[in-house]
Amino acid sequence: MKRSKWSVMLALWICLGLMAGAAVSAFAQDKSFPTKPITYLTTFNPGGQSDREARRQQPLLEAILGQKVIVDYKVGGGGALGWSELVRSKPDGYLICGINIPHIIIQPLQQETGYKTEQIVPVSIFQRTPLALAVLKESPYKDLKEMLAAAKAKPGEISIGGSGTFSGHHIATLRLQKMTGAKFNYVPFTGAAPQITAFLGGHVNAIFGNSDDLVKHSDTIRVLGTADDQRFFGFPNAPTFKESGIDLVESIDRGVGLPPNTPEPIVKILEAAFLKIAKDPAIQEQMKKEGFVPLAMGHAESKAHIEKMTAIYKDIIKDIK
Amino acid sequence: MFRTRRSTDIATGVFLAALGATAAAAATGIGEGAGGQLHPRTFPMMIGALLFIGGAVLAIRAAADKSGGSKATAWPDRSGWRLLAIAMAGLAAYVALSQALGFIISSLIFVPWFIRYFGRYSYWAACSCALGIAAFIYFVFIRLLQLTLPIGPLSFLG
Amino acid sequence: MEAWSSLMDGFSAAISPYNLLFALIGCIAGTLVGVLPGLGPTAAIAMLLPLATMLDPAPAIIMMAAIYYGAMYGGSTTSILVNIPGEASSVPTAMEGYQLTLQGRGGPALGISAIASFLAGTLGVVGLTFFAPVLARAALAFGPPEYFALTFLGISLVVSLSGRSLGKGLLSALLGLLTAMIGLDPLSGVARLTFGSYQLMAGIDFVPIIMGLFAISEILVNAEKKTRMILEGKKIEWLPTWQDIKETWAATIRSGFLGFFFGLIPGCSPAVTSFMAYDMEKRFSKHPEKFGKGAMDAVASVEGSNNATASGGFVPLLAFGIPSGPALAVLLGGFIMYGLQPGPRLMQEQPHLLWTIIASMYIGNVILLILNLPLVGLWARMALVPFPILGPFITVFTLIGAFSLRYSFFDLWVALLFGVVGYLMRKLEFPVAPMVLATVLASMMETSFMQSITMSRGSLLIFFTRPISAAFMLLTVLSIVSGMLLIRKAKAKNVELEESDA
Structure with missing residues (x-):
């Protein structure tokens, strides 16, 4: 008998939790993006450069967007695991993910990785x-x-x-x-x-x-x-x-991207937030001190940059393989 | 079956040899790397092959040694197996629940269940432990150490 | 002595109440993240980096450094008390310390580990103070061939430690190596043994493996027996006696030297150091038969070497700006946020700051000893908590710890799976240590092998023509031969005795 009383209690606990959750999300429905916390996915280890960049932007993003930004991790496969999760996520703007170039271009060229370069919608590229x-x-x-x-x-x-x-x-x-x-x-x-x-x-x-x-x-x-x-x-x-006299330009660029088919207005809102941070002179000064070149590419510019680099890398990879 | 060290050694040996053979076979399908002197499949194949040999040697030696390995393996009795299976199922359920409902709610369910099932302590003790651990997860892991732990429906706690 | 006067100068700054306060905060935070399994100084230091905009460099870096070496003090606690090694380097501590806890000697083991941490850690700081410039070059002498020879030596030492069950030790190591092969090739990024699964492409991290092999399998074993108390006897000791200290101090000092030396080598996994210290002590010990059944000198040796390694790691960091691990890499990030670049120039331009930090490390070690010793009795009382209550706590802390590494639920399933593997290995009498070390070292072993072969353009001779690498290779051969001789001898001596030694 004791056992059954116990399971009733369990059910009660679960119901309570679910109700509370539902109440809160219903409460927060009708406002424009963003209306709930945003997850900022990092595809490299906590403490690495991508993580530090995300942590640097986190409080500034929160101030601009008026919502909490949670830094989360999906580490593995040189970033591939996180990016394949990104392209499978709901395109609602609540999951943004750090992207690295040339990684996101070369990996799909090398082998089946679970995502394609074109699927990622770049928001901004802010560091070279x-x-x-x-x-x-x-x-x-x-x-x-x-x-x-x-x-x-x-x-x-x-x-x-x-x-x-x-x-x-x-x-x-x-x-x-x-x-x-x-x-x-x-x-x-x-x-x-x-x-x-x-x-x-x-x-x-x-x-x-x-x-x-x-x-x-x-x-x-x-x-x-x-x-x-x-x-x-x-x-x-x-x-x-x-x-x-050697036309060799190679760099590693950092930015953020969204899942495919993210609505234009959401991309615009996030783009504006990231560009505002990227153009902040204090942030640019910090980056320079650490040995980076600060950039402030928006959505269209980043997209064009990735397309240009993809064409270049395709030729090179063909040669190696 | 598998009561003595000899029989378990034969079984593990065969299992490991099979595992090694599978790994070595799977390793043949590993793609080409770029440049470098050695193919990326070198190590996995070598380890698979060594595991195959090692497992086979273990099994064959145990089979040949009819006298030495008669020592009984310390398997649990019937009720032991049952408890083991229940503990394992409980752990698996905990992980699955954490994935669905976050660590706080799943701990609120798992901790008192475990205490009650394995210890028959009072509900009061079980629940206070559960609340204590939930508070610890929230205040120390999430608040103080800022770990981004999933908390499911409780996400309004921030 | 120039170093002496600079150090005194450093002390006068480090002892200011403001700097002391931050050293204390760092020590407390370090102990906390050290005690919690799976969490480590890396994330804690990274979290504090934004503080750099508010604090002066000296207190901020003092605090971050204190978190780093403070975490080494906390690392032994869960290993000894509940058999959860939070990281690979405390695995030998768990192997011996938990046995001591079962015998009611958990308190003394914790006390000895705090004292050993203090002694060896301070010894390491002394090394850092007086010999850093001389020894710094040693850090750079290690290239790929040396790393390969070192990892090879490490694994063969642990396999040879399995004594009678040498064959099973070897199989255990191979299984560990094979597990570590799953995922992307660390150099080329080619997917290996993933069977088309994207989850497996991320590879299998060794921390969930360790937690499964130790903590989860411990829960399973106790659940099966329906254990009420994990203590085997009635007698419980809370604190180490003078006798304990007298018996372990030599081991501590030896491990301090060993740990400091290996700490100099960037990229040398702390797990190698602690297993080497363990192996060394077994060879030095007057009672090697106690190893595996609760040897106090092993606990002292492993914990001592861990802390000396932590101090040693500051040598390449300060001399060249080379971090020997992720935690020090983040600490380096802390320096850089202040526009300070550790290296020869910083030594000339900012000697005062550097010496203040070094001096604070002496103070920090004293703080940690004072902080940890009174806690020993308290922690040790955990042994009195009945298993049905302790079990779920172990589960929750272990799994959250394993989760926090990569924030992946996949890792938790890995931990459960290896809980079952660990359970079976106990029942089938396979030693666990070779598997742990092999999993940890596999990637370094493979990549350094590949790099060496690329450097030599295909010749294996590279491992024998370079002196350091050749010396390690020789030691490897010796350890294998001595391991085989030991079996021979044991077999001839007493078959009965062998049987009982698991």
Whole structure:
């Protein structure tokens, strides 16, 4: 008998909970977007750069949108897990997700990942991390020309460390090889920290690194070329590849995206919020200090950027495969 | 069946060998990486193969050693199996409920059930433990440590 | 001595009430996240980063650093009392400490672990103070071949520790390695053994595995027996005796050196250090037969090495700005938010700040000892809580801890599955430790192997031509041979005795 009394209590508890929930959501129905908390999904580990970016924006977004913003995580598969969840979510604007370029372009090109690049509706791209080719100060290669000459003289003996294969670093190396005819030995690492450690220890001859990682070690390294349109403010003396006659532009860009078929007005509201933050001079100053290039691309501009890069990467991936 | 160490060793050996063989077979389908000296399937195949060999050796040695492994395996008795199954089902239900209703409500159900079922303590004790743990989840995990735990219908608590 | 006067200068700043207050807050927060299984200093420090806009650099970084090393003190609590190792590095603590709790010696084990943490942690800070510039280069000597040799050594040591059941230890390690292969290849991102499931593409994290193997299987075992009290005897001790301290201090000091040294190597998983310390102590110990049944010196050694590793990790961080783990990476983020870039230049430009932080670490360790020792008696009383009440608490804390790592329910199902696996492994007498370490190290072992082969362009000789790597390889061979000899000897000596040793 005792058991049955117990199950009645259980049912009571559940009903109470459900009722309370229903009451609250009914109460909050008729207002314009957003009327309830927004989830900001991060596809990399808590504490990583994407998470820190989301945490930086969180209070500002709350102030602009007038709703709580909850930072949530869907970590795994180099981001693929979170992005495949994103494209399956309800397109109501209550789930926004950090996106990284080139990741969202390269992954679907490489294998079946559960999402397609075109499915993600970009809201804004707010941060760029240009890549740069660097050697240690003690290295014999004083500039890009010397290094390329050496690589041509002994093909495959100069090693370049990067983070992962089919990644921005890897593709930058491949493109450099293709454009110059030099041959390097590309050694992949599992992330920026092990990559930089091996580089500083002299276990690889050079690296393609992210600007924010390289800035931290500007005393001990020499940047041979920056893969951006302009010189990077952290290394004003380092020429761009373009200045050396090599049209190599590679960066890692961060932004946020929405599920496919999100209504236009919702995209606009979120775009305005993110752009307001991206254009905040204090935020831009912070980003620069950390070694990033602040951007403020809106929905249309981001979309065009992703399409342009997709076309470029398609050709490159075809070559590797 | 599976009463002695010998018989369980044979069974586990066969199981692990089969697992290793499956893994090695599945690993042959792993796609091409890019560049690099070794194919991404190298490690999974090697480990699968070693597991197959190891499992087979365990099974064969146990089968050959008729005297040594007669020690009984410490399986539970009938009521032990039942309790084990119920505990497992309870844990699974807890995870499923948490997914549906969030951690606070599911703990309010799971904790008193477990205490009552395995301990026959008073309702009063069971419920106060449940309330205590729910309060801890809310105040320490959600409020203080800011974990984004799902709380289901209670989401108005923020 | 230049370091000495700089340190004194640092102390005078660190001891100001304002800085002391933040060291205290950091220690308390660190202990809290350390005690809660699955939670760690990484998320706690990340949460505090926005404070950087409000506080001066010194108190903010003092607090973040205190969270980091404070979490190491808390980490042993749940391992010892309820067999939940919150992270891989406390697995050996759980293996020995929980046995002590069952014997009513949970209190002394907690006390010894606090004291060992203090002694070895302080030893590590001394190393950081006086030898950082000399030792910093050691951090960079480790390239991919060295990491591979180290992980290989780590796994073979643990397998050889399984003693009589060497074969089962090896199988257990292989099973762990295989589990870790599921998901995306860490280098190329190619999906492996995922059988088309997107969930599996995320891979199987080792923390839910550990929690399943230990905590959940513990619940299952006790549920099956309908246990009322987890204590085996009637006698309960609350605090360590002088005898305990006398018996363990040597182990503490040894592990302090070991831990500090491995702490210097960025990317060397703390799990390697604690298992190595455990293995070393078993070889040094006067009573190796106690290992696995509650050895106090093992607890001291593992906890000591954990804390010394934490101090050692500050060497590459301050010398080069290289973080040796996710928690220190976030701490580095803290420095950068202030526009401070750890490295040789910071040592010259901001010596006062750096020495204040280092000095605060001495103070922090004292605070943590004072904070933790009185708690020991309190925590130890948890052993008096009957299992039917303790069980659900263990479940809730374990599962929420496992959840908080990636915020994924999939991980909770993994924890339950490995609870069953752990239960079966206990019944079938498979050692769990090799599986844990193999799961933790698999990714590093594989990637460093791949990298080395790429560096050498296909030659395996690279592992034997570089001195550090060659030395580790030699140690590996020695450990395997000694493990096999031990079996031989044991077999010849007494078959009966062997049978009883699980």
